Amino acid sequence: MTLLSVSSLYAQQNNQQEVMIKNTVQEQQLRVAQSYYEKINSGDFDNDQYYDLFTEDVKLFYPKFGFIEGKAGVKQFGEQVRNLFKSLTFELDKFNFIVTDNTVVVEGVEKGEVHTGLTFPDNKISYGKFCTVFEFENKRIKKMYCYVDPDHAAEDKRVVALLKKDSQYGEVTNKNEIEAQTKKVVDEFYAIQSGRKQGSLGELFADTVDFDLPGNEQKFPWVGKRHTKKEVEDFFEVLYQNIKSEKFTVEYIAIQGEHAVAVGQLSSVILKYNKTFNAQFVNILKVRDGKIVKYHFMEDSYRLNEEMN
Numbered sequence: 001m002t003l004l005s006v007s008s009l010y011a012q013q014n015n016q017q018e019v020m021i022k023n024t025v026q027e028q029q030l031r032v033a034q035s036y037y038e039k040i041n042s043g044d045f046d047n048d049q050y051y052d053l054f055t056e057d058v059k060l061f062y063p064k065f066g067f068i069e070g071k072a073g074v075k076q077f078g079e080q081v082r083n084l085f086k087s088l089t090f091e092l093d094k095f096n097f098i099v100t101d102n103t104v105v106v107e108g109v110e111k112g113e114v115h116t117g118l119t120f121p122d123n124k125i126s127y128g129k130f131c132t133v134f135e136f137e138n139k140r141i142k143k144m145y146c147y148v149d150p151d152h153a154a155e156d157k158r159v160v161a162l163l164k165k166d167s168q169y170g171e172v173t174n175k176n177e178i179e180a181q182t183k184k185v186v187d188e189f190y191a192i193q194s195g196r197k198q199g200s201l202g203e204l205f206a207d208t209v210d211f212d213l214p215g216n217e218q219k220f221p222w223v224g225k226r227h228t229k230k231e232v233e234d235f236f237e238v239l240y241q242n243i244k245s246e247k248f249t250v251e252y253i254a255i256q257g258e259h260a261v262a263v264g265q266l267s268s269v270i271l272k273y274n275k276t277f278n279a280q281f282v283n284i285l286k287v288r289d290g291k292i293v294k295y296h297f298m299e300d301s302y303r304l305n306e307e308m309n
Helices: 002-044 068-086 157-164 175-193 229-242 301-307
Strands: 054-062 066-069 084-090 096-100 102-116 128-139 140-147 205-212 224-228 243-256 261-268 276-289 291-298
Touching: 002 084, 002 102, 002 140, 054 068, 066 068, 066 175, 068 084, 084 276, 175 243, 175 261, 175 276, 175 291, 205 229, 224 229, 229 243, 276 301
Parallel strands: 054 140, 205 291
Antiparallel strands: 054 066, 084 102, 096 102, 102 128, 128 140, 205 224, 243 261, 261 276, 276 291
16 A cells, blocks of 8 residues: 555545544534523423533524623523413424534424413414524533514414414504494394304404303303303303393493493393393403403392392
């Protein structure tokens, strides 16, 4: 073997070894990026093992939050994010990783619930997509820039309206517009309830609602408090399984901004007792962004309890 061929062989071996080392380092860096999301999913992201993923001088960026440096900055970011999210889960099986040199790019999907009670994504306005760029120093994260719309639950309706050119997402600020929207929803509610219009009463309610119909919950299964759209839908189903409405007349509706008060009379047969209950009622409602967020129905619940024996 000539001196030249020996040198070439050594060069090839060195190149192969460098490639193997490089691949090994990149695999380790990829594993660290994966571990970052796994720890968040498991809730294990406020301890030494989590902070050990980062270098001491790590740089972090998140839209609306801005830039921050150091492990103390990572901790501060985590604390502020917890004020936004009630729950957050990354769908790891839908992640796409791009690895090059000391950089790992993650394209992924997230879902969860914000503290206002809204869940995301709704796949109409919010889609849960994000992209994060990790830069490494050996096996630790030196820079993490996350590119995502922080309006996870699509609550920024004015911007959505501008982007989609769709007025249904527009932010209503004029008092007359607010009252017109309240009247429209309340009128639709009573039109559906009276049978004058086809539709779902449950769909008129927000995902989170302050719903109350006082009464003896042990005796009348439809009374009590509800907090979600699903619970409200169940209420109407249980209500009409237990009563037969003979008359439901709305005599007057007063509207001020988001608030509405309806006054009327009802006559219902309580099927279990085969007795008719006649009463006046007051219905207090609140409408926000085209959905009912408050529904308090008041009738003479004491007399109802006394008469049904």
